[in-house]
Amino acid sequence: MTPEQDQLRAGVRKLLEREPEPWTALCAQIGVAALTVPERFGGLATDTESGAGITEVQIVAEELGRVLADVPFLGSAVLTTTALLTTRDDSACERLLPQLAEGAVGALAWTGVDGRWDPEQPAVRAQGATLDGSAHYVLDAAEATVLLVAAATADGPALFEVDPAHPGVERTAVAAMDETRHLATVTLDRAPARPLGPVDLSRVRDVACAVLAAEQAGAAARALELTVDYTLRREQFGRPIGSFQALKHRMADLHVLVETARSAAYAAPESPRLAAVAKVHCGEALATVAAEMIQLHGGIAVTWEHPAHRYFKRAHATGQLFGPPQQHLARVHP
Template identity: 35%
Template sequence: MDFSLNDEQQMLADLVARFVERQYDFETRRRLAESPRGWSEENWSALAETGLLALGLDEQYGGLGAGAEEILVVMEAFGRGLVLEPYLASALVGSTLLQRVAGTSLQERILPALASGEQRISLAALEPQARFDLWEVACEARQVDGGFRLNGRKSVVAHGDSADWLIVSARTAGARDDHYGISLFLVDARAPGVSVRGFPGLDGQRVAEVELRNVTVAADALLGREHLALVELEWAADQACFALCAEAVGCMSRLTELTVEYLQTRKQFGKPIGSFQALQHRVAEMLGLVEQARSITCFAAANLHNEQADQRVRAVSAAKALIGRSARLIGQQAIQLHGGMGMTDELAVGWYCKRLTVIDMSWGDSDHHVERYGALM
């Protein structure tokens, strides 16, 4: 696959770069992260006006029908700016999963509102006891007259407190850790019995704990095939992992740039500390890790829509595992090279490191993806 940008992709890259430069200077981001919502409605509307909220949707629903290359371009730029809006959760994961598994009537009713930014959606798949295992589902869905009744808990739902809709995985058959018997349901986040408790994560981004108590949904809220949703959940998790890898590349790239700038201005013994060879070697290692991360993310992009699921899983897990470890090393180097200042919230370096830490822990950390990769070999 040729990853040099064509004219349209370059226009997209320039558009997103201008948005980040205009809206995401460090102090503005700090204020947004400390606000009750944790992100900006104005920024969300701007993303909708540019069509970015419909990046992965089909044209019939107001989408752009973009592929992995465009997602890579957008998420890398968002990583450089540490963007706070629920773009990944709603526009790249929730919306595209709904388009993949929902019936035509639900698609026509909800997808245009998601594309325009009027509504938001999040995937609620992980549970307190499950860690990263998508098949470890204790949340139950039992058939009742005209629909289903859901009971259970979901943890660390990205931007769940601002979502209008939740895609919930629930067990309709089998034991708690069976791969068979998992189904997906579309749930109104404000329906009776739905409790959502939102809070800021380590990196300032919002997450939520969701509890479902006798939540009744109609029969058409069942998304896709009953009992066989694990395949679709794994597909959605891989889309999220790929987007997070692209975002991490942007974070690591900007973090390395900030470190180089600091070494060129901080003086010791009458000269910039960046002139010391030992520190130059450490920066060279950081630059090498960034390029390695970018390369493996491009490899994941080339396989993201591979018809053979095993190829997609291997490519995405390889990228997520490598980037998690590279991000940790780059973050450690950046903080050490900045000295004590690197540990403070007043400096952007610490926030980039926090975001990279959360990216590693989202949808499976490095160790999880090494195990997942090995299971397919």
Template identity: 40%
Template sequence: MKLVLSPEQRELREAVRAFLRAAAPLPKVREGYDPAVYARLNGELGLSGLIVPEEHGGAGAGMAELAVALEETGAALLPGPFLSTVFATIAAGPVSDKELLTGIADGRVTATLDRTEVLFDGTSARGTLPQVLSGMEADVLVAPARTGDGLVLVAVELAGPGVRRTALDTLDLTRGQAAVVLDGAPARPLGRAPEAELHDRLCVALAAEQLGVMRAALDAIVAYAKIRVAFGRYIGSYQGVKHKLADMHGKLEQAESIVRYAAWAADESPGELPGAAALAQAYVGRACFEVARDHLLLYGGVGYTWEHDAHLFYKRAKADEVLLGPPRLHRARLADLLEL
């Protein structure tokens, strides 16, 4: 088991971090999804094709490398359909659909995954999907459908006929959702849906993003505690603040170990993946929200203002915490796996 990043993974982390610092700084996050930044992210770094097999134009990397990239996009609160495209890639990877995966690897296609079953008659899809991640920005929707051969994945062009999309008001201002209605929308089958393993890999990917959100929030409030003076002293010198920051750091360290273990299991030990994935969301999801919440509180009054960035981390953390189901569901699954 490897819980420490390799030299190549550290280089990937630095490259993604440097790019996002220059192309998508926090002040730009409020402007929302920028297709130009997404195009550069894929053109210069090839992140959309990171886990796409080499035969389809991707890098053929594993979940460990993907986790490194997602940690950085999470820390930057990157807007837009990157996470949703990652989810769709994870789903489509086992079925090895050349058309979709090549488009994703080239950066020409953004995608999203929704696990609401749709009706599929072989050529078209029908159904109502109430909350589709990045549903307004994605080009292709991947969703499960029940057929005579079991559960399969189908791909729907969201800009095509028979598709109605409505933007939703969401808590997280940096990543939208949409209600999508399919009414005879042209669709094509991708292959059999990888049910259990798919959920586990989604949990690992989301936990990696949450780890980045935690790290960025903690770094920001530590830096603030070193310069903010109250009653003639830096607030970082007060015991109440120091203890809170230490608790937050402890949560971050545990979360990092859990994410590294889960990513390793996804690549190297499939038998350990279900437990590692359930643990990742049971712990990291809640820990991320607690760190983001406490970092906002430690800013004092300024942290509650619209102009400050603290609420952006708070809202991303809460939205991520429930994206794949609340932590109690993951705790229950972990308990079942451990036969508790």
């Protein structure tokens, strides 16, 4: 990492430590929502083609994952902004990206109830300038003021903007396993929409997987830190359980798993295949570390008083986000 990237990480971590509801401060003081927005549209990114260096975005995601932050970064600053940029519609970007860069919440409606996030088959269909259908697992849709919809057209997937307040647009929040990840179903009934142009959903999915992988790596690292700390304090037979050789071996294996997850996450932007690798490996790494966290903490880990159950829920919820592991394994080994 460069000194500037280290400073970004330190700044995000310090802010998360002092702010119980950090989204406004993250946007105003650090500009996390502007990282993916090119400078000409009011953001911080110098790459006008694809937004900020993806590494900076992943650094933020890794720090957010460490504390399971309840913020709309992944759904708004990553999914929505990336989808909008792939349309190459400058007028839409000039109108919407400055809002998103300042912290307005955006949402991208895409997948069906099967949760496959298929780039070729959006759940919603377009009939001219109206949309019909239901998109599921829409991140931060209930709070979004900018609502974009990936819809199937005769010429392939295209991106549309809809008014969240229109009577033909219904947003229904769904109860999720992970209470820090806000999902909703967006139902469109002949909803009028503004076409923004063809959208590269394959590109959007790969960016989302790379950022999610960094978030999972951050969560896994913190879960392991908490577990190691507990085993150094919890005593059995007159000494800390962390001194037992069997537990030392288990935690050493987890350390290797966490480090390989970080490596996979930061390599993910290099190619679609590596994005798929990161999606699978980082998801499995977090699930494994979270399960070991439960085991090594014992009964306290499944109570509301302890954060272990939150890491466990995040692990299993993110494992299915942007498509189940077997779908991405098929991309690695076609």
